[in-house]
Amino acid sequence: MKKIYVLIYVFLVIHLNTLAQRDVAEVRNDQLPAGNDWLLNRSNQPARVQANEEGHLVLRNGLVSRTFATVPNGATIGLEHLQTGESFLRSVRPEAAIQLDGIRFEVGGLTGQPIHNYLLPEWIASMKANPVAFKLVTHTVENTKERFAWKKRAEWMPKDMPWPAPGKELVFSYQLDEEAIQVLSERSIADESRKILFEDAFAILHENWQRVESEAHERNSFINEGKAGEIMALANTAVYAEQPVLPEARVFLAKIDPGTDRSSSWGPGLGLVFSDKVIKLNLRPGNQEIGFYDGQQEQRMPGLESGKPVWLRMELRQGQLQATWSYDKEDWQPVGAVPIQQAPQTVRIGKMDASGTDKDHTEKGEFGRSKIEVFSMLGEISPDAKAADLASYRYLLDITVNVHYELYDGLPVFSKWLTVENNSDQPVMVNSFTSEILAVTEPESTVDSREQWQLPNVTIETDYNFGGMTSENVLRSSIAWKPDPLYKTQVNYERTMPVLLEVSPKYGPEQALNPEASFSSYRVWELLHDSWDRERKGLEHRRMMRSLAPWVTENPILMHVRSAETEAVKKAIDQSAEVGFEMVIMTFGSGFNAEDASPENLDRMKELADYAHSKGIALGGYSLLASRRVGGGNDVVMPEGMTPRFGNSPCLESGWGQQYFETLYNLYTTTGLDILEHDGSYPGDVCTASDHPGHKGLADSQWNQYRRIAEFYQWARSKGIYLNVPDYYFLAGSNKTGMGYRETNWSLPRAQQEIIERQNIYDGTWTKTPSMGWMFVPLVQYHGGGEEATIEPLKAHLPHYEQRLANLFGAGVQACYRGPQLYDAPETKALVEKWVGFYKKHREVLDADLIHLRRPDGRDWDGMLHVNPSGEEKGLLMLYNPLNQEITRTLRVPVYYTGLHEQVQLEDQWGIPKTLSVARDYSLKVEVTIPARGYRYFVLK
Numbered sequence: 024m025k026k027i028y029v030l031i032y033v034f035l036v037i038h039l040n041t042l043a044q045r046d047v048a049e050v051r052n053d054q055l056p057a058g059n060d061w062l063l064n065r066s067n068q069p070a071r072v073q074a075n076e077e078g079h080l081v082l083r084n085g086l087v088s089r090t091f092a093t094v095p096n097g098a099t100i101g102l103e104h105l106q107t108g109e110s111f112l113r114s115v116r117p118e119a120a121i122q123l124d125g126i127r128f129e130v131g132g133l134t135g136q137p138i139h140n141y142l143l144p145e146w147i148a149s150m151k152a153n154p155v156a157f158k159l160v161t162h163t164v165e166n167t168k169e170r171f172a173w174k175k176r177a178e179w180m181p182k183d184m185p186w187p188a189p190g191k192e193l194v195f196s197y198q199l200d201e202e203a204i205q206v207l208s209e210r211s212i213a214d215e216s217r218k219i220l221f222e223d224a225f226a227i228l229h230e231n232w233q234r235v236e237s238e239a240h241e242r243n244s245f246i247n248e249g250k251a252g253e254i255m256a257l258a259n260t261a262v263y264a265e266q267p268v269l270p271e272a273r274v275f276l277a278k279i280d281p282g283t284d285r286s287s288s289w290g291p292g293l294g295l296v297f298s299d300k301v302i303k304l305n306l307r308p309g310n311q312e313i314g315f316y317d318g319q320q321e322q323r324m325p326g327l328e329s330g331k332p333v334w335l336r337m338e339l340r341q342g343q344l345q346a347t348w349s350y351d352k353e354d355w356q357p358v359g360a361v362p363i364q365q366a367p368q369t370v371r372i373g374k375m376d377a378s379g380t381d382k383d384h385t386e387k388g389e390f391g392r393s394k395i396e397v398f399s400m401l402g403e404i405s406p407d408a409k410a411a412d413l414a415s416y417r418y419l420l421d422i423t424v425n426v427h428y429e430l431y432d433g434l435p436v437f438s439k440w441l442t443v444e445n446n447s448d449q450p451v452m453v454n455s456f457t458s459e460i461l462a463v464t465e466p467e468s469t470v471d472s473r474e475q476w477q478l479p480n481v482t483i484e485t486d487y488n489f490g491g492m493t494s495e496n497v498l499r500s501s502i503a504w505k506p507d508p509l510y511k512t513q514v515n516y517e518r519t520m521p522v523l524l525e526v527s528p529k530y531g532p533e534q535a536l537n538p539e540a541s542f543s544s545y546r547v548w549e550l551l552h553d554s555w556d557r558e559r560k561g562l563e564h565r566r567m568m569r570s571l572a573p574w575v576t577e578n579p580i581l582m583h584v585r586s587a588e589t590e591a592v593k594k595a596i597d598q599s600a601e602v603g604f605e606m607v608i609m610t611f612g613s614g615f616n617a618e619d620a621s622p623e624n625l626d627r628m629k630e631l632a633d634y635a636h637s638k639g640i641a642l643g644g645y646s647l648l649a650s651r652r653v654g655g656g657n658d659v660v661m662p663e664g665m666t667p668r669f670g671n672s673p674c675l676e677s678g679w680g681q682q683y684f685e686t687l688y689n690l691y692t693t694t695g696l697d698i699l700e701h702d703g704s705y706p707g708d709v710c711t712a713s714d715h716p717g718h719k720g721l722a723d724s725q726w727n728q729y730r731r732i733a734e735f736y737q738w739a740r741s742k743g744i745y746l747n748v749p750d751y752y753f754l755a756g757s758n759k760t761g762m763g764y765r766e767t768n769w770s771l772p773r774a775q776q777e778i779i780e781r782q783n784i785y786d787g788t789w790t791k792t793p794s795m796g797w798m799f800v801p802l803v804q805y806h807g808g809g810e811e812a813t814i815e816p817l818k819a820h821l822p823h824y825e826q827r828l829a830n831l832f833g834a835g836v837q838a839c840y841r842g843p844q845l846y847d848a849p850e851t852k853a854l855v856e857k858w859v860g861f862y863k864k865h866r867e868v869l870d871a872d873l874i875h876l877r878r879p880d881g882r883d884w885d886g887m888l889h890v891n892p893s894g895e896e897k898g899l900l901m902l903y904n905p906l907n908q909e910i911t912r913t914l915r916v917p918v919y920y921t922g923l924h925e926q927v928q929l930e931d932q933w934g935i936p937k938t939l940s941v942a943r944d945y946s947l948k949v950e951v952t953i954p955a956r957g958y959r960y961f962v963l964k
Contacts, residue, residue: 068432069190072191079100083105084433085105087551088105092133092147096132098132099115099461100115102463104552106553111463113140116462117131118195119441119460121455126207131157133147134153155206157199159195166190166192167189167191171741173740175743176577179605182576189431190434192429195426204417209404214274217403219402220402221266222397225252231266234263237261244256245373247392254374255391256284256374258286258387260388261373263372264371264373266369268366273401274338276401277398282391282392286307286308287309288377289375289376296367296371297368302363303379304316304337306333311326311327311329312327313356316377316378322511324358326356333349336348342363343361346358346359370400421446422443422451423443435551438546439549440546441458443541446539449538451535454531456528457526458547459549460524460525460526461549463522466479468514470515472516483502485502486546487500489751491750492760492761502526503525504522530723531723533722546754561788568753571754578759579606580604580862581606581607582599585613586614587609587614587615593634598845603856605639608645608747618683625689629695632696642696643744645702650703652673657673657679659674660712667706669706674717675727675728676718676724677717681731691739697743700748701757710728736755739756746758746759763786764799773812783798784830784834784836786878788834798838798839802840821851828854829858832859832861835871867891868891876916884905884914886900887901888901888921897927898923902914909952909954910952911953913951915946916949918946925941931960
């Protein structure tokens with residue numbers, strides 16, 4: 024009976040997903056959506072690129088797909104999860120944006136979508152390319168390639184991992200065309216190059232103007248106290264002047280001083296009158312905004328400064344009216360654009376109602392005075408100016424922007440990045456870029472404002488991430504979820520739903536690109552979730568990280584020796600080798616100095632490394648980078664009002680910073696050391712100094728500093744040097760970060776440390792695999808606490824020592840065991856050997872995924888289930904009892920992710936097996952007795 028239900032379920036999933044895709048991108052039927060759960064079986068989900076019946080390209084595997092239009096430009100027109108049928112895309116946007124030599128360009132994309140709540144296939148054919156955008160010229164398909172070299176340390180890994188993650192790379196190449204250069208030239212030429220058709224500085228009122236003045240009050244006037252263009256009026260009444268538009272007019276320009284006017288919709292501005300509507304651009308000094316009424320609805324842009332004169336500009340261009348504003352007539356800010364089918368009949372200047380006409384509001388408001396200082400009607404650009412300017416931009420035709428996409432076999436994960444090739448004969452400055460712009464469907468929709476929005480069901484990672492131990496730091500460094508200014512039909516009244524993903528550095532990069540050179544952006548990875556369940560989302564995230572940064576599965580058992588003296592280090596090496604530890608780190612405060620480049624230090628470190636290697640032990644040490652002051656003009660110089668993240672920090676591109684990294688390269692090359700614990704890694708501090716050799720100023724300071732440290736980490740990966748880094752540098756090459764703990768907690772009484780340790784592991788493994796985070800075990804006193812907090816002498820506290828070993832090895836989490844020794848008596852040595860042996864015996868399942876069962880609270884049992892559906896041991900159930908008495912509990916253990924869906928052979932820690940049936944909810948009923956302040960574990964096969 025159960026098999027019948029499974030068959031019906033598979034049929035419905037395939038059928039519904041096929042129907043869901045039919046209207047979006049009907050690919051060939053030789054690859055239906057996968058029927059298996061990718062977290063259990065990923066063998067039948069290869070990535071590929073196909074053309075569908077409409078001629079669109081589809082990058083897909085059995086899990087997700089991204090569909091691209093290729094004419095009239097490249098654009099993402101579909102983003103689907105194939106197993107749920109969910110579409111994540113609601114609107115077409117540019118594929119990227121880039122600023123070159125101060126000019127911002129869109130890359131790809133289509134315009135003309137009527138609304139932005141959803142995207143219909145029939146709209147695509149009528150959508151247009153932005154004339155000044157980079158246009159798609161070709162595409163290629165390749166296999167994925169490694170981002171950098173990785174020397175695997177197989178002895179620390181539960182199993183081999185492929186590198187790179189297998190899959191396909193789709194590359195779209197874009198260039199500017201002649202039309203783009205023509206439009207760019209026209210847009211860039213100053214209005215001074217246009218023919219002046221009419222200009223009025225309002226010394227007197229020109230005879231062309233016809234005044235319209237509300238009769239709401241006798242003082243309402245366009246000429247106040249004899250001064251033409253000075254408007255005295257009640258706030259919400261209409262007072263303006265109007266004249267016919269000359270046939271050759273292309274630009275309407277006005278400088279307006281808002282004065283004491285405090286109106287909003289009736290604020291002073293420009294209006295163009297068509298046969299069927301008025302289009303209006305105006306100041307809204309009452310709420311410090313710029314308003315743009317397109318004939319149907321108003322757009323509002325914040326940022327207007329009180330009492331400051333503003334230039335307003337409306338231009339007729341290629342069937343469109345474009346509205347901008349500026350304070351200085353140089354830096355123009357776009358407000359809106361609207362298609363037009365006819366020329367305007369008249370132009371109005373002054374105070375109009377909300378729709379650009381002469382109506383008054385019932386609430387007239389207070390009197391205010393504003394001033395129209397200048398108005399101009401301008402014609403076409405002169406031919407000579409066009410020709411000269413056009414020639415100055417032609418080098419841009421030789422710039423190629425490549426947009427790279429990757430999709431991986433068996434993963435619902437896309438990657439994306441940009442490369443820029445300069446094939447021109449002159450240098451080009453890459454000022455900034457946005458490598459991804461995705462208008463994503465909203466996960467929630469409310470009319471009212473929200474303090475905290477639920478973000479779309481997509482996990483975003485980048486390899487440009489710094490400043491802390493969690494992946495959420497990308498929000499500070501490299502991505503942003505923003506409100507969508509085009510999404511005017513959303514439910515939220517303030518239109519502030521964060522449903523537009525933009526991937527862009529917060530500063531720069533401001534990189535010079537010489538002829539024949541290329542530039543590469545950082546990469547973004549986008550994981551499309553198939554569920555909102557917290558555990559499943561965590562499993563998907565962790566699987567992604569293992570695949571994209573497989574070095575995180577290296578999980579050596581390590582000791583922190585507290586003294587770097589030769590004999591102390593050798594003792595730690597000897598003990599580690601005897602009990603099965605795999606790494607020794609000369610810890611903070613040990614006396615290890617990575618910056619000591621003296622021959623004596625290098626010789627001693629090489630001798631110790633050689634000794635460690637002879638015993639099968641890896642050796643390395645600790646170095647502090649940031650959170651200190653180095654002086655001599657080498658520290659970061661922060662912008663006014665900003666301080667370094669850790670209070671102090673050197674600039675990595677100062678002379679000191681460059682020498683620091685050269686010293687590290689030399690140290691590890693010369694000595695053969697295997698591990699760097701890099702504390703206070705680069706946290707993202709910017710620097711305004713102009714005399715540091717590695718950067719020019721603020722704009723390039725963050726990019727260059729990050730590249731300095733990332734290139735070192737990637738070099739370390741290529742040499743097999745292990746990296747303990749308390750920041751989220753996984754995708755740039757680091758192995759491990761903190762699981763999450765407060766150091767002073769290790770001065771608490773021992774019994775409290777046990778529970779808190781398990782809480783930290785339970786909480787830290789929602790998004791990190793066990794191998795991605797370290798914990799801490801102070802074998803000697805640490806931050807105080809006295810005898811109650813101290814494990815030494817180890818033989819005097821064997822029950823506590825064993826509980827700490829059981830907590831950590833039972834979770835698959837390695838800790839920094841900090842002290843002079845791992846054991847101090849035969850019984851202590853036997854205890855450590857026991858738990859090292861336990862971990863190594865079950866390493867594959869312990870380093871795999873885990874399911875959170877019950878969070879430690881000291882009031883009842885707690886535990887977790889390790890799951891590894893592809894291994895011989897499908898699961899390992901680890902349970903703890905914090906109480907002072909033995910307990911017996913009947914537990915419902917969820918075994919779905921073990922892959923055991925019918926029967927389970929449950930083997931206890933003494934090797935005694937029994938076979939249990941799995942319930943229809945994929946749970947296993949287990950009765951277990953756990954001793955007082957003890958543990959129990961079971962292997963599932």
